[in-house]
Amino acid sequence: MSETNLAAPSHLKIIPFMKFRKLAMAFSLLLVLGSIVSLAVNGLQFGLDFTGxxxxxxxxxxxxxxxxxxxxxxxxxxxxxxxxxxxxxxxxxxxxxxxxxxxxxxxxxxxxxxxxxxxxxxxxxxxxxxxxxxxGPQVGEELRDLGGLGMVVALLVVMGYVAFRFQYKFSIGAVTALIHDVIIVLGVFSIFHLDFDLNELAAVLAVIGYSLNDTIVVADRIRENFRKIRQTSALEIVDISLTETLGRTIVTSLTTLLVLVALFFVGGEIIHGFSIALIVGIVIGTYSSIYVAANILLMLEISPQDLIEPVKEGADLDELP
Missing domain, CATH: 3.30.70.100 (Alpha-Beta Plaits)
Incomplete structure (x- = not known):
């Protein structure tokens, strides 16, 4: 017989992340809209790999x-x-x-x-x-098109994986967070007129992987707590889950940022753009795992019913979570 905690853990000091979800949503919208406007007006300053x-x-x-x-x-x-x-x-x-x-x-x-x-x-x-x-310009144009296609395919694969691994509401939250991160990173390059080359494209794809990993860790804890904790609201369960994963998130982000900051200052001019893309992407990706992906789950009204495991035929009722 499996044990189920009916209430939130009393020893845990819960940080009310979702208390600021509306403010965070306004902040994200401001960043995304600003990035889109800059991309529409200024575009990206493509480097040699894309322009020829x-x-x-x-x-x-x-x-x-x-x-x-x-x-x-x-x-x-x-x-x-x-x-x-x-x-x-x-x-x-x-x-x-x-x-x-x-x-x-x-x-x-x-x-x-x-x-x-x-x-x-x-x-x-x-x-x-x-x-x-x-x-040649033809090669550069082909690289640009294939790079854009690669990002779209990556997002679609991520959406399919998360929907299969968790639930479709989690996939919507994860992909929204990834699109949010990519647009803001590209917006930074557009606003500051930084060169965007194959190195920077590789950094953007790396940001997608990093942000997805962080989002999946949070999603896994949210799913686990929805199945364990029953006598509380969805908002509190999300806060509990984010609090429990906060230590891991801080350690992972800070150690990665230390390496990237060192690369930025001593790695030379050739990888400045690569370092900038990853630094911005990791900061925004960490933020989006909390205030975009989790926020989307609450907006979609995630509930324990969405995460009930299918009952195996002949299973004893006492073994149900």
């Missing part, structure tokens, strides 16, 4: 001044070139929309890469070419 263009990595004999490099490129006609350090101050990455076009080029005529190296090899600085890469 040329990426050139250069080695300087001494630390390079990025402003000087940009000025030299502008004088050579490359006004839109983006210049960043690549790991260390003696290595520079130049990204531009211009593409190498070999059609009609006479033998011995300098290539695009040659012209960039020549433009920067002045004032006694002998710049060395380390690598160059070209991405």
């Amino acid at each position: 263009g040329t990426q050139i990595q250069l080695q300087y004999p001494k630390p390079a001044n990025l402003e000087t490099v940009r000025s030299q490129l502008a004088k050579a006609g490359f006004d839109s070139a983006e210049v960043v350090y690549f790991g260390q101050e003696t290595e520079v990455k130049v990204v531009m929309q211009e593409m190498e076009d070999s059609r009609g080029k006479a033998p011995g005529e300098p290539t695009l890469t040659d012209r960039v190296v020549s433009a920067l090899s002045v004032d006694g600085d002998q710049v060395t070419l380390k690598s160059s890469a070209f991405v």
Whole structure:
């Protein structure tokens, strides 16, 4: 015979998370609407992987001044070139929309890469070419479309999994929280005009996985408590469940954030966008597991009847939860 707690655990100091659910809903709506408006007006500043263009990595004999490099490129006609350090101050990455076009080029005529190296090899600085890469616009457009499709498929798979593993109301809450997180992360990149490349897309997909994991932990505890605790309201059961999982949530989020903050400050320019996407995603994902996913459950009027386990044929009534 299984035991059932008819009341909330008396030893637990319950934090009234859901007391602030309406305020949290207004805050979430503000963030989501602001992100959508920025995405509609500004769009995303797609990087080389999505737009096509040329990426050139250069080695300087001494630390390079990025402003000087940009000025030299502008004088050579490359006004839109983006210049960043690549790991260390003696290595520079130049990204531009211009593409190498070999059609009609006479033998011995300098290539695009040659012209960039020549433009920067002045004032006694002998710049060395380390690598160059070209991405065609058709390839970039295909990567952008496949990336967007990947996010949609991930959300659909998540919705199906959670509906099968728990109940359809949990799947609606989980997917709403994930869409909330993705829109806000993309909104941050749009508002601050940050480059969005394949690295950042990978970070967004990682955010979906992290947020889903956090949401499932909370959902599992809510389901367990609905089956154990009977003499209390759904709102109190959600508060109890969130309080019980709070320690795990804080430890997981803080340890992950410590690593990402370290990557942001010492990982170099090349992974700044990746780090920013994950930092924003983890903070918002932790928040959404509490104030979006759980809030949706209350809005859908989750009840013990939704979570009753199917009775096996011939089971003794005393064994029912």
